[in-house]
Amino acid sequence: MARTVSATGLGRRLAPAAASVVLLWAGAAQAALTDTLCIPSGGAALAAYPSDEALRQATAAAEARLAQRGADDPYAEIAPVLELSGSVGARPSARAVSEYCAAAGELMRVSVQGSQYQAQTYLLGAFQAASAAGLNRPASLAAYRLGLVSLSGSTASGTRGGARRGVRGAAAAVDEVRQQTAAVTSGPCDLLRNTALLINANLGVSTASLACAAEQARLSGDERTAALADLRLARLRLAVAESDAAGAADFRRQAGEAASSGLASAHRLADPALRAEVLGRLAQAALDARGLAAAPEVAHAADAIRMAQPDGPAAQAVAAALEARVAFLAGDVARARGLMDAALLAESQRDLPARLPEWRLLLAEMDPDHREAHVLAAYDALEAVRPLLPRFDPLTEETAFSLYMRRIFQSAVDVQLAGAVGAREAIRVRDAQQIVEAYRQAELQSVFGSECIPAREPLTPEALKAGEVLLYPILLPDRLELLYVAGGAGGEARFRRLPPNRAIDRQALSRLVERAVLSLSYGEDETWRPASRQLYDLLIRPIEGELAEGSLLVVVPDGALRSLPFAMLLDGQDRYLVQRSRIAVAPALAYSQAGGAGQDERLQLLAASLELEVRVPAGYFEKLEGTANEAKVAAVADGQRIERARLIENFRKADLVQALTREQVNVLHLATHASFNGRSDRAFIVANGEVILLSELRQILSANRTRGDELDLLVLSACETAVGDDEASMGLAGAAVQAGARSAIASLWPVNDAGTAELMKTFYSLYRDGRSKSEALREAQLALIDGGGENAAPGIWAAFTLLGAWR
Secondary structure, three states, X not given: OOOOOOHHHHHHHHHHHHHHOOOOOOOHHHHHHHHHHHOOOOOOOOOOEOOHHHHHHHXXXXXXXXXXXXXXXXXXXXHHHOOOOOOEOXXXXXXXXHHHHHHHHHHHHHOOOOOHXXXXXXXXXXXXXXXXXXXHHHHHHHHHHHHHHHHOOOOOOOOOOOOOOOOOHHHHHHHHHHHHHHHOOOOOXXXXXXXXXXXXXXXXXXXXXXXXXXXXXXXXXXXXXXXXXXXXXXXXXXXXXXXXXXXXXXXXXXXXXXXXXXHHHHOOOOOHHHHXXXXXXXXXXXXXXXXHHHHHHHHHHHHHHHHHOOOOHHHHHHHHHHHHHHHHHOOOXXXXXXXXXXXXXXXXXXXXXXXXXXXXXXXHHHOHHHHHHHHHHHHHHHHHHHHHOOOEOOOOOOXXXXXXXXXXXXXXXXXXXXXXXXXXXXXXXXXXXXXXHHHHHHHHHHHHOOOOOOOOOOOOHHHOOOOEEXXXXXXXXXXXXXXXXXXXXXXXXXXXXXOOEOOOOHHHHHHHHHHHHHHHHHOOOOOHHHHHHHHHHHHOHHHHHHOOOOEEEEEOOOHHHHHOOHHHOEOOOOOEHHHOXXXXXXXXXXXXXXXXXXXXXXXOEXXXXXXXOEEEOOEEEOXXXXXXXXXXXXXXXXXXXXXXXXEEEOOOHHHHHHHHHHOOOOEEEEEOOEEOOOOHHHOEEEEOXXXXXXXXXXXXXXXXXXXXXXXXXEEEOOOOOOOOXXXXXXXXXXXXXXXXXXXXXXXXXXXXXXXXXXXXXXXXXXXHOOOXXXXXXXXXXXXXXXXXXXXXXXXXXOOEEEEEOOO
């Protein structure tokens, strides 16, 4: 995993971070300037500083370009603007510093070359400088941007062979938010003013930053920032309430308070279109949080929305939908349905009726006798608009998937499976599986962008051989569903549905996965064992009869299951699942194929390693130990380099380009830091003095390949995925697809050098001898188990997972 200095540890590790992490705008001199000005609590003094005027001009130019940014990365244009030299002896004013650092932090937040850690650090520094000087408007801007950084993904990191760091799952994050709330009595900004209180929780940083931004914005009269901060805060707290039953009432109350405050600010927005849009979203959040108690302020908002845009179909549709929800909550179902019909009619007149699916779903709640028809109409409407939706909402930067899609997909799967009885069962299960597959594809494309991972021809049930079983776990809000298909039936193969398990729901199962993975990967206790047995009983025991010794299980995971190493699940006899079956993970059938029968005789391998510390704009990466030996394991046998294998130590991007251009490589082994957490478009591997984005790696791999001639296997042995973060946990699955590989083997958490080298040595020996990828990995894992000692622990061998093609 990429070993950056984790931003989630600001409180405990900020001082060493300030000393050791530098941003390489254009060399050490600029890094010293930026770090000194923007590191929270100051930094070492400089001999000379830029003048206030120089900082203001650079800030204005940077902000103007940031405001105009589109799909292109603005780094190359903005970074030089922020490169300033010292000309005066006095430190610049607090206003000039805070505004400059807010621009620098925003660049790091939005750029694919940026760093989550640097963005958080600079924005926190900007806030503290502004707050100390009583500058409310710059403080609110910095705090709002800081909240968006923390919402955009995990910055937790680890290092191979070292202890894991960062957020310890969603449950821990929620607990830490409660602790932070209890620790501060005089306002949300206290957490940002007092760095020592910032503990390891992106969720805590987000809630504190957004609440602080709203408070500071109102003090300065910046109603736009206040309303948007409250909107994001309300939606964030509602999301937490859904995942935390124990604290749901408190989080909904807090969400309602944020929505109410935001509505007051939104009413004062000058721009009519913006006023109508923000009022509509905040009113929806108020209803979600407070129900009928929010009716008076929602009615006021609906009137204001109509007045803001009297001729606009979008505004009229939103106002009618809000009034429909209030009427339904009040028990006036007939009026509610009439208003929803009006909302649907007005929305359908828009060029992009993005809310049509959501409101058809609302109509399903109001008309339960025809729920199935309404839900399926909502799904059809979503499929019509989905290709046209932007990846991110331009107002709040939330993903279109979270705003418009998730509930529609889940509801459509729910009604299809609910109707899977009697003679209709086979058809309904087939339709449900197709919706689930579209759901998985939409999730991946939402995270990575459809242009980065275009769909392929999906794997079909008839392509499965005897002994190969495909499992679709579906985590629904009220139950666990399992669909599966067993191979060997040819054209008769079809998905089957097991009885739904209503004893567990999505939230409870996610907590179970979290307990298992965190206990196992941190290696601090044995609580993974009971959790592992429970997960086996829930997920595997229902299909145990299909899994003969040495069979293959392919899992298309949902939600938290993406971070679960299925190999370590324990049956009733305390046997690991890997001792029964080979295992592979498929992010979606459209991105997976079975692969060939085995590797061919023309196998060409390239192994590249890095054992240097690296400082780049994305952060600071510690020196890795043992990666060179690991790469040699892949490329060398009995002291001799294997024919058609090449080894590159401390590689650069140019080395990869040259090697991949010269030869058709089938297997690429990268023993270096790899980062998949945080924003997906900045997923990268670390080379000597630079990073290589996975999108760049795909271009490098495809530049000299003919159509259909993909990289067969990508091995990433020093990486880590986030636990408790559904989007971040897709990073590893999407990495293979995004890099253009048929399959990948990667670690879910950091593993020591000895364990990694031993497993890889056995894997490559077996793979070169003709074993399939799934066979070679399983036998390598079994060899560690049977060998005893430290490497027999599942925290070593279970970290490695096979994604994609298994043959």
